[in-house]
Amino acid sequence: MTLRQSLRLGSIAGIPVGLNWGLLVIAAFFTVNLAVGILPATAPSASAATYWFFALVGVVAFFGSILAHELGHSVVAQRNGIRVRAITLWLLGGVAELEREADDPGVEFRVAVAGPAVSVALAMLFGGLAYASLFLGAAVLAATLGYLALMNGILAVFNMIPAAPLDGGRVLAAALWKRSTNRHDARARAARAGELFGSLLLVVGLVGFLFGEGTLVMAILGLFLRSAATAERRRARSLEALSTASVEASMLPLVTPIARGITLVGLEAMSGGYPHPVAFPIRGAHGIDGVVASTAIDDTPSARRPNTVIDDLMVEWRELMHAHVNEPMSGVLTRAGEMGKHHVLVCDSLGRQLGYLPLDPALVPA
Ligand SMILES: [Zn+2]
Structure with a gap:
């Protein structure tokens, strides 16, 4: 926080x-x-x-x-x-x-x-x-x-008190994690306890305040704890969903290579748009230089698109770590952490290049 x-x-x-x-x-x-x-x-x-x-x-x-x-x-x-x-x-x-x-x-x-x-x-x-x-x-x-x-x-x-984000909640998460080996699930459960405890403080604080027995500070503390815990639980659940997904379901399929130097507006006009996110291999003078995710293009503000060339968004080919299409995501994330890489080229058993997978840095162990 x-x-x-x-x-x-x-x-x-x-x-x-x-x-x-x-x-x-x-x-x-x-x-x-x-x-x-x-x-x-x-x-x-x-x-x-x-x-x-x-x-x-x-x-x-x-x-x-x-x-x-x-x-x-x-x-x-x-x-x-x-x-x-x-x-x-x-x-x-x-x-x-x-x-x-x-x-x-x-x-x-x-x-x-x-x-x-x-x-x-x-x-x-x-x-x-x-x-x-x-x-x-x-x-x-x-x-x-x-x-x-x-x-x-x-x-x-x-x-x-065993309610994240309080220290006791972290202890609870560590204990659950040790038992189940699922760190995200453990953190989400500890955060759930934090939401319940926050709600309890909020209600007790408000009721006490109305009857002149409690303080408003308790209610404010409860509200704060509950919203921090909710944010933690959501984050843990989305990290859990991502880490158990398959590489194939998460990758952006590679489409026909395009030449360097084209603007984002030019590319849109040429490709006519794609119904699903894809990845464009970028062709240079001596072969494929890198890759651009269509999601990176979508994230560029429209005012900047006429002046942005595809090269500006490119991830260099040599920055890509190779992974097999059937490899579990958890294994890919562990290897990415060891190699210090955040971008993956997905291949099949014959070595055919199928897709590009940008990794969320929050998921890659440091
Ligand atoms: Zn502390």
Whole structure:
């Protein structure tokens, strides 16, 4: 998931860290809640200035804790060869943006668990420090540290609920994946759990709000979780459908070669259009130079078609990986990952070239 970083804070371990303005809204809310509510109630008879000072320190330390949680995910991901694009802190916590998904359930599990593990460690650390400060008679400091221990504990427990995109949902997906070996199905099921949990939060939050018992924040969180989970489930299901399809059903059949230099408008006039997507081999001076999918032509805006020549859309022949028409798609995707290729020339047993298959980069293992 991508969030706009409104303010870049710097970078840690080579990962850009930033925050979204939404965070400042919730930070202000937490600060006021601590300064005039929680701290005076837990440690009475200190000055207002003391409460405000500790409230500010507490909120900054809380967002530092969220950052540490995300760094937990990020460090484990990077150790397993998954690059982290950015960490963004926002209204409802933090997001570490991983470049790709894990390619085995063990890695998925470890990356997911690392964040809550950091939160549990911080909860214990702050709890111990709170106890020590209470012993030393520093009541407001103890209350602030106790608050931090509690918030980190809540962060760990809430994130371990088995509902994607929460960390517990990733753990659930890893467990299902290990049992069934179908990663897309596992992720779709974990996302389904996320949709149900999001709906539950939404309903409980709204009903509670109407009867004056709950908060609207819970309903907003539920709505957000549910829509993120729906997007994940749809993506997983479409990846699953693609990865189990046959090469023959997915390829674009090759039609008669056409010469280089023709414009897209010229090609349309010449070919008269095709009822189904096809692929055009492109003939150069010394044979076939490459291939163009009719879908790539369809994707070109009509204003640009008179000035776009077919060469501009061409995938070079040498960029193509060969596959047999009866080969299962999963095998083709694995080989494409090993060879670092995203384009396939489909042949039969006699070596006849039948079709072209552009691969979705999201499906090719890195
Ligand atoms: Zn997490």
